[in-house]
Amino acid sequence: MQLSPVFRALLTSVVCASAAVAAQYATGQWSLVQEGHSGVSALELAVVSETTVMIFDKVEHNPLQTNGHVAWASELDLISRTVRPLNPTSNTWCGAGSFLSNGTMISSGGNPIVIAGGNGLAAIRLFTPCEDKSCDVEENQSVRRMASLRWYHSSVRLEDGSLMLFGGSWDNAIINMPNITNPTYEFFPPKNIHGHNGTPIYVPFLDETLNANYFPLLIQLPDGNFFVAANKKAIIWDWKTNQEILRLPDIPNNITITNPIPASATLLPLTPENNYTPEVLICGGSAYPDDIPSWDRFAMSSQEPTSDQCIRIALTDEGIAQGWEVETMPQPRIMSEMVVLPDGRVLILNGAQTGISGYTWASEQIGESDADHPALTPVLYDPLAAPGERFTQEGLPTSEIARMYHSTASLTPNASVLIAGSNPNDDIQTNTTTHPFPTEYRLEWLSPPYMEHTRPSYTGLPDTFDYNAEIALDVTLPEGTQNVSAVLMDFGFATHGVHMDQRLVGLVSELSADGTQLTVTGPPTPQIFSPGPGYIFVLADGVPSFGHKTLIGTGAQPPFDQDAFDSVLSRQPVYWDDWTNFHPEASEEERQLFSTISAPAATSTSGSTTGY
Numbered sequence: 001m002q003l004s005p006v007f008r009a010l011l012t013s014v015v016c017a018s019a020a021v022a023a024q025y026a027t028g029q030w031s032l033v034q035e036g037h038s039g040v041s042a043l044e045l046a047v048v049s050e051t052t053v054m055i056f057d058k059v060e061h062n063p064l065q066t067n068g069h070v071a072w073a074s075e076l077d078l079i080s081r082t083v084r085p086l087n088p089t090s091n092t093w094c095g096a097g098s099f100l101s102n103g104t105m106i107s108s109g110g111n112p113i114v115i116a117g118g119n120g121l122a123a124i125r126l127f128t129p130c131e132d133k134s135c136d137v138e139e140n141q142s143v144r145r146m147a148s149l150r151w152y153h154s155s156v157r158l159e160d161g162s163l164m165l166f167g168g169s170w171d172n173a174i175i176n177m178p179n180i181t182n183p184t185y186e187f188f189p190p191k192n193i194h195g196h197n198g199t200p201i202y203v204p205f206l207d208e209t210l211n212a213n214y215f216p217l218l219i220q221l222p223d224g225n226f227f228v229a230a231n232k233k234a235i236i237w238d239w240k241t242n243q244e245i246l247r248l249p250d251i252p253n254n255i256t257i258t259n260p261i262p263a264s265a266t267l268l269p270l271t272p273e274n275n276y277t278p279e280v281l282i283c284g285g286s287a288y289p290d291d292i293p294s295w296d297r298f299a300m301s302s303q304e305p306t307s308d309q310c311i312r313i314a315l316t317d318e319g320i321a322q323g324w325e326v327e328t329m330p331q332p333r334i335m336s337e338m339v340v341l342p343d344g345r346v347l348i349l350n351g352a353q354t355g356i357s358g359y360t361w362a363s364e365q366i367g368e369s370d371a372d373h374p375a376l377t378p379v380l381y382d383p384l385a386a387p388g389e390r391f392t393q394e395g396l397p398t399s400e401i402a403r404m405y406h407s408t409a410s411l412t413p414n415a416s417v418l419i420a421g422s423n424p425n426d427d428i429q430t431n432t433t434t435h436p437f438p439t440e441y442r443l444e445w446l447s448p449p450y451m452e453h454t455r456p457s458y459t460g461l462p463d464t465f466d467y468n469a470e471i472a473l474d475v476t477l478p479e480g481t482q483n484v485s486a487v488l489m490d491f492g493f494a495t496h497g498v499h500m501d502q503r504l505v506g507l508v509s510e511l512s513a514d515g516t517q518l519t520v521t522g523p524p525t526p527q528i529f530s531p532g533p534g535y536i537f538v539l540a541d542g543v544p545s546f547g548h549k550t551l552i553g554t555g556a557q558p559p560f561d562q563d564a565f566d567s568v569l570s571r572q573p574v575y576w577d578d579w580t581n582f583h584p585e586a587s588e589e590e591r592q593l594f595s596t597i598s599a600p601a602a603t604s605t606s607g608s609t610t611g612y
């Protein structure tokens with residue numbers, strides 16, 4: 001590109017490109033386009049490569065078929081906007097997902113058999129992304145599995161590139177309860193820590209936060225500890241020692257922020273400008289009480305109000321002393337999604353304004369939906385704006401599609417937002433056409449104003465990008481560009497309003513005097529961005545390039561402890577006996593899932609809070 005003299009002068013005046021505060025955003029029109037179908041209902045969704053997205057559903061009568069049965073997983077091609085079926089062998093419903101340091105995605109847990117597939121409660125499924133449509137889900141519970149049953153648990157990638165699998169329950173229910181909770185965490189690959197050779201480790205916070213603590217919020221902090229929040233409580237917690245480091249102030253105004261009345265949450269951008277100071281944003285939830293009788297069938301209503309509260313806290317001594325900053329978003333919401341944009345702003349979309357998660361449970365059901373009043377217009381949150389000026393819906397398109405229970409959204413590598421899912425129905429076969437909120441297969445693509453600008457572009461990103469390493473990207477910047485920066489993003493894994501692992505990390509970068517090379521420095525530490533897949537955007541005055549994929553770190557597989565791995569395989573998963581005892585209706589085949597294992601199941605009792 002031939003630079004004009006004015007352009008050159010402007011560029012050379014920018015000494016250190018990343019020092020510019022990215023508070024200027026590209027102006028223009030938002031657009032919302034409906035195109036493509038997900039084939040299965042998109043209740044779990046993750047971008048897995050520059051051109052593909054993995055979608056997992058629950059086993060139901062989807063239109064997409066595979067190997068003579070209904071499909072419940074698909075891979076979406078972002079270019080052609082078409083899907084091909086994937087072939088997990090167990091029910092993925094209500095599982096969790098994260099990527100390992102070597103780029104393989106792990107889907108964990110799920111549901112018993114419904115109309116096809118196997119029991120997925122202890123499943124570990126591998127999916128190594130490919131660009132040529134040859135890859136599929138790899139699953140065999142005789143070869144690898146979890147040490148306990150998990151449904152509605154959370155998953156997160158750790159600083160060593162392995163995963164932590166946390167909480168949930170061993171039986172499916174509308175809400176967690178003392179008699180079904182799994183108040184423990186474990187790892188994949190399994191670890192031998194605290195004398196737990198692969199076996200689950202008890203966390204008191206998971207008992208303390210019953211009942212509404214499905215899909216606990218887990219955010220890794222730059223010091224390696226975790227922000228953990230569930231129900232109305234939040235702590236700082238050290239997974240290595242299993243110690244609660246600090247008790248944070250309770251969620252203000254008695255609001256519950258996790259499933260089945262979930263808020264959405266994200267870590268705000270960690271940047272060199274804010275010295276990688278962690279700040280957490282949580283929006284929505286509900287003040288509905290979570291004690292058991294109130295969750296008896298038909299006790300609550302689809303018309304129950306939800307919360308419009310947004311709360312934010314900086315996790316520094318000062319920030320914690322100040323406590324939660326309370327803000328109000330334009331509409332109340334549960335089951336919404338938060339999508340961090342490459343320019344550092346946060347989009348809040350999807351969800352319902354009244355009711356609870358799930359179907360067939362509340363009174364005043366809408367079809368079978370336990371929620372009503374879909375939130376159809378996204379909200380944009382600018383974390384750098386002054387209080388009172390952070391939310392806007394101006395120019396944001398209103399959708400005609402309700403995206404409530406089992407809906408998802410994700411940033412794509414091209415920086416648009418993919419919106420999918422919603423099935424507040426027991427099965428698509430039940431009255432899809434007569435229900436006001438049918439199972440939804442239509443995809444929508446939301447384009448922020450930056451999409452209509454001339455985009456910067458770059459080449460030269462290596463397959464792996466190590467901590468503090470310097471790489472030189474060949475950049476092509478739009479004419480007149482003033483400020484250039486680079487950000488590293490984890491798009492995360494979306495399900496049930498929870499966006500596991502999502503984060504944006506600003507990278508130190510420096511533009512060459514002629515404006516054609518951007519030297520970018522890798523993230524400072526594995527606590528700031530865990531080793532594994534990341535997408536790098538170069539921004540020119542708030543307009544992002546395409547986000548190319550790399551593996552942060554070396555791309556090596558996570559630590560593998562053969563003893564701990566074998567130990568998990570040597571016994572039945574914890575709670576398997578409880579599950580089979582409680583489900584006499586389960587088929588003989590399903591009950592035989594772990595029958596070849598001779599060692600007795602690890603001792604467990606329903607609702608046990610000891611023994612870990």
Ligand SMILES: *[C@@H]1O[C@H](CO)[C@@H](O)[C@H](O)[C@H]1NC(C)=O
Binds near residue numbers: 140141142143
């Ligand atoms: C699962 O692994 C076991 C042990 O290696 C093997 O015997 C079995 O055939 C495998 N199952 C499938 C469906 O591949």
Ligand SMILES: *[C@@H]1O[C@H](CO)[C@@H](O)[C@H](O)[C@H]1NC(C)=O
Binds near residue numbers: 171179
């Ligand atoms: C747990 O308790 C609830 C509420 O009393 C009950 O409906 C459910 O059947 C129990 N589940 C198990 C597995 O004991």
Ligand SMILES: *[C@@H]1O[C@H](CO)[C@@H](O)[C@H](O)[C@H]1NC(C)=O
Binds near residue numbers: 287
């Ligand atoms: C908070 O909500 C619970 C029900 O979830 C209720 O029992 C309690 O009284 C409420 N506390 C306050 C201070 O309103």
Ligand SMILES: *[C@@H]1O[C@H](CO)[C@@H](O)[C@H](O)[C@H]1NC(C)=O
Binds near residue numbers: 429430431434
């Ligand atoms: C569909 O709705 C009709 C009318 O509400 C009802 O009679 C029928 O049982 C429903 N069908 C199914 C499969 O639920």
Ligand SMILES: *[C@@H]1O[C@H](CO)[C@@H](O)[C@H](O)[C@H]1NC(C)=O
Binds near residue numbers: 079414452455
């Ligand atoms: C990315 O978005 C731009 C619009 O900003 C569009 O022209 C281009 O085709 C998109 N590229 C891909 C690979 O989707």
Ligand SMILES: *[C@@H]1O[C@H](CO)[C@@H](O)[C@H](O)[C@H]1NC(C)=O
Binds near residue numbers: 021022024483541
């Ligand atoms: C570039 O950054 C400076 C400093 O933050 C800001 O004042 C200016 O408006 C930015 N320019 C553009 C075009 O974004």
Ligand SMILES: *[C@@H]1O[C@H](CO)[C@@H](O)[C@H](O)[C@H]1NC(C)=O
Binds near residue numbers: 104128558
């Ligand atoms: C990544 O690591 C996991 C766990 O060790 C392993 O099972 C998987 O095969 C690895 N993936 C690749 C692509 O090597």
